[in-house]
Structure formats: structure tokens, C-alpha cells
Amino acid sequence: MTVSAHPYIQLDQEQLTPPPQSTLCHGVLFVLDHDDLLQLLALKNKGQTLTFTDEFNLAWRKYVLFREGDWPQASLSFLLRYEGINVLKTQIGLDGGVLHQVVADLLPSPSLYQQLAEIQGWFIGQLLTQLPWRQRKYGFSCLAWPLAIAFVLISVILGWSTLMMQPLLWILVPIVLGLLGWGLQTLLRQWRYPLKRWLLSQVLYGRFAQCDRLRNWGLRWLHYL
Structure with a gap:
């Protein structure tokens, strides 16, 4: 059984207004209350x-690969917000x-800290499993x-007149289609x-790294290949 991560895991993104418009990601934000x-x-x-x-996943991979100024990413930031308060921050x-930072008010409650650290570690593990581009059942070969x-x-269409004069040639059509599709x-x-x-x-160093739009296009194609 799986559960949607959307209510609990978000990317802390900032929309950059000067042209060309792009999005800057400051890190990953985990949002929880006690019931969650x-x-x-x-x-x-x-x-x-x-x-x-x-x-x-597209935005997450982009954050992992790139940082401000289009340089390769140097570290990943994860911030856990519990009951509206930022309590744990981890930079990898x-x-x-x-680097692991803990709000001082949490230290007198070791059991709560242990629970929060456990769930944060689980969240990070779930995120890391999303990074590899998985081989899809059909993927690129679905174009065949x-x-x-x-x-x-x-x-x-081009050989219509010949097919009309020699109807037996129609037998070759499904055979050619099957062989061509398989090939x-x-x-x-x-x-x-x-x-x-x-x-x-x-995407990392070549032509697609020159602008945000091309980089997004390249990452999207990598996802579906």
C-alpha cells in the first residue's frame, strides 16, 4: 500500500521574477502535526x-542536480516543521x-525528538529512492x-495501384508491419x-544547461525515456 507524499513533503521554491523567469529551490520542507x-x-x-x-520528481531531481547560478548542487537541505515550528534541519x-540542527526547545523531550528524527530519516530515504530514472515498461520503445x-x-498509399492489381500482396502488409515494429x-x-x-x-554541462527551459525539457525527457 502506498500513501501520497504531497501533504507532508514539499519543495521550498521561490519564483524569480526578472526575466528569464525561473524557479529557485531552497530545499525540502517536511510539514507535520502530531496526528500526522x-x-x-x-x-x-x-x-x-x-x-x-x-x-x-522533476523538480526534486532538478534541485539535487543544480543550485543557484546553474552550478552543480553542493548540498541538500531538509527542514522539518512540526506544529508550525521549524524543529529539525539537516544538510547533506x-x-x-x-550537518544536523535541532531547536533547543526539543531537547528536553527525547522521545519526541526520536520520533521526529525517525520520520525525517524515513522521508529522506523515500526521497532518495525517487532519484534514479526507473526503466519504464514501454518508455522510448513505445514509439516503435x-x-x-x-x-x-x-x-x-504510395503503392495503392500495385496492391489493387495484385491483391495477394496484401498478405505482406501485416507481416512487414510485425517485422518492422519488432525491429x-x-x-x-x-x-x-x-x-x-x-x-x-x-543537461548538466552541455547545450541544455544554458537556460532553465531547456534544462527542464531535458529532465522531462530523461524521466520518460
């Missing part, structure tokens, strides 16, 4: 997981360093059959990983 905390701890203990929307450097059908239809599907699967590597390099 107890409910989520129960879900965690049952082995349930959180679900994230594609749009959230990509070099492995971890539309391309094959389009090619066969064009061939039928294109195999070819596109072989291209998927080289294309992903090339696209990621372009």
Missing part, C-alpha cells in the same frame, strides 16, 4: 511507502558531510509501433541508454 506524526510512524512500521507525482553534502504503422500506411522496438531499446547518457551530459 503518529499516522506516518504507523505506516512506516507497516512497511508502506510514499508516492510522488511526476512533476514533483554530496561529499558525505552531514506508431512509427511502424505510419511507415506501412505511407507505403500502402524498431529492438533498435530503440538499444539506443535508450546511450541516449540517456548523452541527454544527461547535455
Whole structure:
């Protein structure tokens, strides 16, 4: 069973107004009250997981990969807000360093601190599982059959007069369609990983890194490949 992460996990984003318009992400914000905390701890203990929307994952990956000024990200910031108060903040450097800050009012309540630290760690773990681009069941190869059908239809239209004079040639149409669809599907699967590597390099350091719009386009394609 899965539970939506949307009410509890948000990106702390700021809309930049000067053109070109873009969004600056300051970190990840966890928002909980006491009832949420107890409910989520129960879900965690049952082995349930959180679900994230594609749009959230796109913005989350962008935050991990980039920081202000379009330079590669140096650290990740996670802030837990409990009952409207910021109580825990964790910064994880990509070099492995971890900085953990706790509001002083929480220290006299070790049991509550332990619960909050546990749920924050679970949240971070759930987020990290979203980073890899998962292999989709169809993905890029789903283009194979539309391309094959389009090619066969064009061939039928161009050779219509010949097909009318030799009706037996119609038998070849489904055979060609099947072979072409299978061949294109195999070819596109072989291209998927080289294309992903090339696209990621372009998003990080190449042509797509030149502006926010192209970078979003590249990240979106990486998600669906």
C-alpha cells in the first residue's frame, strides 16, 4: 500500500521574477502535526511507502542536480516543521558531510525528538529512492509501433495501384508491419541508454544547461525515456 507524499513533503521554491523567469529551490520542507506524526510512524512500521507525482520528481531531481547560478548542487537541505515550528534541519553534502540542527526547545523531550528524527530519516530515504530514472515498461520503445504503422500506411498509399492489381500482396502488409515494429522496438531499446547518457551530459554541462527551459525539457525527457 502506498500513501501520497504531497501533504507532508514539499519543495521550498521561490519564483524569480526578472526575466528569464525561473524557479529557485531552497530545499525540502517536511510539514507535520502530531496526528500526522503518529499516522506516518504507523505506516512506516507497516512497511508502506510514499508516492510522488511526476512533476514533483522533476523538480526534486532538478534541485539535487543544480543550485543557484546553474552550478552543480553542493548540498541538500531538509527542514522539518512540526506544529508550525521549524524543529529539525539537516544538510547533506554530496561529499558525505552531514550537518544536523535541532531547536533547543526539543531537547528536553527525547522521545519526541526520536520520533521526529525517525520520520525525517524515513522521508529522506523515500526521497532518495525517487532519484534514479526507473526503466519504464514501454518508455522510448513505445514509439516503435506508431512509427511502424505510419511507415506501412505511407507505403500502402504510395503503392495503392500495385496492391489493387495484385491483391495477394496484401498478405505482406501485416507481416512487414510485425517485422518492422519488432525491429524498431529492438533498435530503440538499444539506443535508450546511450541516449540517456548523452541527454544527461547535455543537461548538466552541455547545450541544455544554458537556460532553465531547456534544462527542464531535458529532465522531462530523461524521466520518460
